[in-house]
Amino acid sequence: MSERLNVKDLITVGIFSVIIIVxxxxxxxLGYIPIVMLAxxxxxxxxxxxxxxxxxxxxxxxxxxxxxGLILGIVMxxxxxxxxxxxxxxxxxxxxxxxxxxxxxxxxxNSIISHGVFILGIMGNMLPFFILxxxxxxxxRTSMGADYVNTVAPFITNExxxxxxxxxxxxxxxxxxxxxxxxxxxxxxxxxA
Amino acid sequence: MELGLNNEExxxxxxxxxxxxxxxxILSFMVFNDVPFYISGILVLIPFLCLLFSNHKxxxxxxxxxxxIAKYIQIYLLPSSTGIIAIILITVSYTxxxxxxxxxxxxxxxxxxxxxxxIASMERSNVPKDxxxxxxxxxxxxxxxxxxxxxxxxxxxxxxxxLTLKSLKNPLKMVEFYMVPILISAVKTSDELSAASLTRxxxxxxxxxxxxxxxxxxxxxxxxxxxxVGFLVYAFYFxxxx
Amino acid sequence: MINIDNISFSYNDEANLExxxxxxEKGEVILxxxxxxxxxxxxxxxxNGLIPNFFDGKRDGEVYLNYDAISEMPIYEIAxxxxxxxxxxxxxxxxxxxxxxxVFGCENLGIDEDEIKKRLNLVVSDFNLENxxxxxxxxxxxxxxxxxxxxxxxxxxxxxxVLDEPSSNLDSESSWHFEEIVKKWKExxxxxxxxxxxxxFLPNVVDRVIYLKDGKISNKWAIDEFKGLDxxxxxxxxxxxxxxxxxRNDYYSKDNEFFELKDFNFKYGKKHALKIDNIKxxxxxxxxxxxxxxxxxxxxxxxxxxxxxxxxxELIYDGKSFNRKDRLKSTYMVMQDVNHQLFSESVIDExxxxxxxxxxxxxxxxxxxxxxxxxxxxxxxxxxxxxxxRVAIASAIASGKEILIFDExxxxxxxxxxxxxxxNLRYLQSIGVSSFIITHDYELIMETCSHIIHIEEGRIIDNxxxxxxxxxxxxxxx
Numbered sequence: 001m002s003e004r005l006n007v008k009d010l011i012t013v014g015i016f017s018v019i020i021i022v023x024x025x026x027x028x029x030l031g032y033i034p035i036v037m038l039a040x041x042x043x044x045x046x047x048x049x050x051x052x053x054x055x056x057x058x059x060x061x062x063x064x065x066x067x068x069g070l071i072l073g074i075v076m077x078x079x080x081x082x083x084x085x086x087x088x089x090x091x092x093x094x095x096x097x098x099x100x101x102x103x104x105x106x107x108x109x110n111s112i113i114s115h116g117v118f119i120l121g122i123m124g125n126m127l128p129f130f131i132l133x134x135x136x137x138x139x140x141r142t143s144m145g146a147d148y149v150n151t152v153a154p155f156i157t158n159e160x161x162x163x164x165x166x167x168x169x170x171x172x173x174x175x176x177x178x179x180x181x182x183x184x185x186x187x188x189x190x191x192x193a
Numbered sequence: 194m195e196l197g198l199n200n201e202e203x204x205x206x207x208x209x210x211x212x213x214x215x216x217x218x219i220l221s222f223m224v225f226n227d228v229p230f231y232i233s234g235i236l237v238l239i240p241f242l243c244l245l246f247s248n249h250k251x252x253x254x255x256x257x258x259x260x261x262i263a264k265y266i267q268i269y270l271l272p273s274s275t276g277i278i279a280i281i282l283i284t285v286s287y288t289x290x291x292x293x294x295x296x297x298x299x300x301x302x303x304x305x306x307x308x309x310x311x312i313a314s315m316e317r318s319n320v321p322k323d324x325x326x327x328x329x330x331x332x333x334x335x336x337x338x339x340x341x342x343x344x345x346x347x348x349x350x351x352x353x354x355x356l357t358l359k360s361l362k363n364p365l366k367m368v369e370f371y372m373v374p375i376l377i378s379a380v381k382t383s384d385e386l387s388a389a390s391l392t393r394x395x396x397x398x399x400x401x402x403x404x405x406x407x408x409x410x411x412x413x414x415x416x417x418x419x420x421x422v423g424f425l426v427y428a429f430y431f432x433x434x435x
Numbered sequence: 436m437i438n439i440d441n442i443s444f445s446y447n448d449e450a451n452l453e454x455x456x457x458x459x460e461k462g463e464v465i466l467x468x469x470x471x472x473x474x475x476x477x478x479x480x481x482x483n484g485l486i487p488n489f490f491d492g493k494r495d496g497e498v499y500l501n502y503d504a505i506s507e508m509p510i511y512e513i514a515x516x517x518x519x520x521x522x523x524x525x526x527x528x529x530x531x532x533x534x535x536x537x538v539f540g541c542e543n544l545g546i547d548e549d550e551i552k553k554r555l556n557l558v559v560s561d562f563n564l565e566n567x568x569x570x571x572x573x574x575x576x577x578x579x580x581x582x583x584x585x586x587x588x589x590x591x592x593x594x595x596x597v598l599d600e601p602s603s604n605l606d607s608e609s610s611w612h613f614e615e616i617v618k619k620w621k622e623x624x625x626x627x628x629x630x631x632x633x634x635x636f637l638p639n640v641v642d643r644v645i646y647l648k649d650g651k652i653s654n655k656w657a658i659d660e661f662k663g664l665d666x667x668x669x670x671x672x673x674x675x676x677x678x679x680x681x682x683r684n685d686y687y688s689k690d691n692e693f694f695e696l697k698d699f700n701f702k703y704g705k706k707h708a709l710k711i712d713n714i715k716x717x718x719x720x721x722x723x724x725x726x727x728x729x730x731x732x733x734x735x736x737x738x739x740x741x742x743x744x745x746x747x748x749e750l751i752y753d754g755k756s757f758n759r760k761d762r763l764k765s766t767y768m769v770m771q772d773v774n775h776q777l778f779s780e781s782v783i784d785e786x787x788x789x790x791x792x793x794x795x796x797x798x799x800x801x802x803x804x805x806x807x808x809x810x811x812x813x814x815x816x817x818x819x820x821x822x823x824x825r826v827a828i829a830s831a832i833a834s835g836k837e838i839l840i841f842d843e844x845x846x847x848x849x850x851x852x853x854x855x856x857x858x859n860l861r862y863l864q865s866i867g868v869s870s871f872i873i874t875h876d877y878e879l880i881m882e883t884c885s886h887i888i889h890i891e892e893g894r895i896i897d898n899x900x901x902x903x904x905x906x907x908x909x910x911x912x913x
Contacts, residue, residue, distance in 0.1 A: 307530070307531065307532050307535050308529065308530045308531055308532070308535060309530055309532075309534075309535030309538075309539070309542070310535075329529065332531065333528075333529065333530065333531055336531070336573055337525065337573070340573075341775065344770065344772065344775040345775050345776075347737075347742050347768075348770065348775050348776035349778075350742065350763060351740060351742070351763060351766070351767050351768060351776075352767075352776070352778075352788070352789060352830065352834065353764065353789075353834065354788075369778075370778045373778065373816075374774050374775050374776075374777070374778070377774060377816055378772075378774060378775075381526070382525075382526050385521065385523060385526035385527065386526050386527070386529065387489070388485055388489050388521075389519070389521055389526065389527040389528075389529070390529050391484075391485065391488060391489060391510050391511075391514075392483050392484070392485065392510070392513075392514055392517070392518075392519040393514060393519075393529070393539055393540040393543055393587075393588075393591075394510075394511040394514035394515070394540055394543035394544045394591075395511075395529070395543050396509075396510060396511050397511035397514070397543050397544055397545065398511075399511075399543075399544060399545035400545055401542050401543060401545060402541070402542050402545050402546060402547065402548050402551065403542060403548070404534075404535075404538045404541075404542065404548060404551050404552065404555070405535070
């Protein structure tokens with residue numbers, strides 16, 4: 001399956017990237033509420049399952065999912081989330097792609113797991129907070145005051161990061177499963193999936 | 194008469210797409226931290242200038258006012274407020290002052306770059322089709338999605354279940370109401386757009402030619418220079434340990 | 436030039452085309468017509484190579500272009516010889532600005548830059564596009580979009596042009612402009628193949644007519660022969676609009692109740708997009724809203740529905756005044772793209788969703804009256820365009836709407852489906868619903884409407900009881 005991506009595949013990737021970008025950005029606005037910001041990956045994982053599962057019905061060769069991860073990473077980068085998402089999103093998407101390939105792009109189980117992994121790419125947006133934790137804390141204390149730091153501090157720990165990753169992954173699985181149900185309920189009946 | 198590809202009034206402030214992306218990249222470092230205005234000022238002004246000179250005057254001014262409000266909150270209001278209000282103010286103002294320049298630069302980039310310019314400059318830099326085509330589609334499809342969201346919202350209003358506090362009680366239903374029509378049209382668009390592009394020879398292996406000339410002009414160099422200076426000021430501020 | 440040699444095609448075992456044989460000479464203009472689903476779109480897909488390059492299915496036979504088998508050519512090579520224009524202007528453009536779109540095909544094929552510049556200048560003067568350069572395509576009117584689509588395929592200098600229902604979204608004036616475009620191609624010696632429902636703008640350019648029925652060529656006529664036929668019997672739209680006669684004689688009288696509209700104003704920036712001080716419109720009638728593309732018809736409809744926040748105005752009837760919010764409750768718009776207003780997983784649920792208290796018996800009654808009852812468990816999105824429209828109507832009836840507004844309900848419909856829309860409108864009238872129809876479809880108006888509102892530049896310039904002469908003046912002045 002070393003077939004190259006053709007124009008139709010590339011356009012499909014573009015269109016579905018738009019859907020995911022729009023979703024992530026609309027729900028990303030919730031990030032203006034303190035603390036909720038840290039739960040963004042979970043929210044993203046919950047809402048992206050439906051478009052992702054529909055996207056997969058049009059994927060039958062290696063590369064489309066990886067490419068989408070790269071594109072989303074670049075978009076995150078261009079919208080002010082540092083260059084970390086490019087690496088993280090592409091890597092997650094690549095692993096997701098491999099999982100799909102193992103299931104020959106037709107296994108439901110693999111599709112659901114692949115979404116769990118794919119959506120971890122969103123973590124790339126948060127990682128800088130954790131990697132540069134001390135640096136952040138320090139500058140927040142000077143600029144935003146101790147009150148704020150004390151509220152936020154318990155959440156920016158390695159333990160919390162691991163919990164967040166696990167939760168995001170699980171939510172990704174659940175939402176992919178919901179996506180599959182919606183696919184059956186709407187898109188298959190409508191004859192487009 | 195030579196049929197102009199660029200109208201007269203546009204030629205004077207017309208950046209190469211690569212310059213725009215470079216500026217975005219530089220600005221995106223700002224998100225790392227918040228600094229006093231005299232340090233970040235140059236970077237903050239870049240999107241303002243770009244918007245101001247390219248028929249987005251209103252946006253430019255709104256942006257600047259919002260930025261000043263955010264800064265005002267940080268400097269004058271925050272020291273005297275405490276508790277939950279302070280936390281909300283902090284989040285809003287700091288997110289705003291860090292994100293606004295980047296978001297506005299992104300807005301400027303998307304609204305002033307033609308798909309053809311984008312492709313031309315990317316291909317000049319040897320970026321493969323696999324990346325330029327999806328990105329061109331993104332440029333082109335975002336406005337359509339916006340129109341669709343508007344149409345669906347209208348349809349829901351007429352049916353009496355528009356976006357209200359009451360309807361938010363069942364957010365899953367709302368997500369479904371929006372998502373299903375949008376996704377159905379996404380699938381339709383991706384099929385029809387692919388078919389149309391194929392009949393226009395998009396899959397041709399020949400090297401594409403470009404009518405739009407993209408090359409670095411004086412203005413590009415000036416802005417890049419300004420951005421680098423702004424970035425250096427910003428970087429030294431940190432290296433110098435404030 | 437083109438030799439269609441015994442082609443057949445089926446998607447999922449359903450025969451779509453059977454044993455089509457046709458020879459087309461260089462410079463001919465061919466019209467493919469027939470009812471919806473007759474296979475004319477499939478035939479165009481054979482010509483432009485989308486079958487087999489894009490659509491999968493069981494295929495037999497071959498189409499030859501100058502003795503070369505099309506199915507063996509890569510699609511980008513076909514693109515040099517065949518230009519395609521499609522029905523939906525929203526999805527056939529790759530660019531956002533017009534100039535880039537015009538040269539897009541040439542750039543893909545790697546044509547030399549100076550040559551592209553020459554060709555651009557040529558199509559711009561050929562198609563009179565001076566004012567359309569460097570514009571946002573998505574802000575253009577339907578007619579302008581289709582002009583850009585035609586010009587941009589023209590720039591590649593193809594020998595053959597394949598057009599699949601290009602006029603679906605055009606008003607009558609733009610349709611006549613479209614005739615000019617085809618004439619131009621004909622003068623340049625190009626071969627043109629048009630699949631169309633709307634025929635009235637074509638008799639002076641077409642040479643031959645191919646009539647398809649159930650996937651087979653059922654008849655071929657020279658255009659003069661075709662002009663003398665009874666098109667209604669063939670299930671086709673009217674070829675000569677002069678022949679159409681008003682179909683109704685049960686128009687309203689002076690004693691009819693009236694709507695009164697007061698102070699409907701809406702501005703885009705500083706420009707008045709709509710300005711209505713005071714007009715009266717008969718109640719419980721079928722009212723056509725006419726005017727050119729971009730005249731403000733949609734703005735009027737949106738204001739009437741209460742969708743424009745800044746447009747207040749008053750709608751008065753039955754001695755009551757309805758402000759914007761009241762109107763949102765009592766009116767409903769059936770959009771041109773009905774897909775945006777269907778939300779449920781089955782037709783019956785869609786109707787129930789509109790009711791404050793679910794009443795299955797009433798819902799089923801509505802569905803039977805609209806001939807939808809056999810589809811009640813189907814998914815709305817799986818239905819045909821006409822059926823979707825009826826589901827939207829059903830949901831409006833269920834929520835007790837008294838005023839329905841239709842945005843171009845017959846664009847792209849064949850005669851049979853247009854007649855169905857007309858039936859639905861009369862049914863709505865019989866149950867006391869008033870309908871407003873934004874339309875460019877002269878045939879539909881003659882068939883159904885009793886009152887006309889003519890809008891230009893945001894003003895109502897005429898408001899009259901059905902009058903054949905006046906209408907003709909608007910639709911047939913060319």
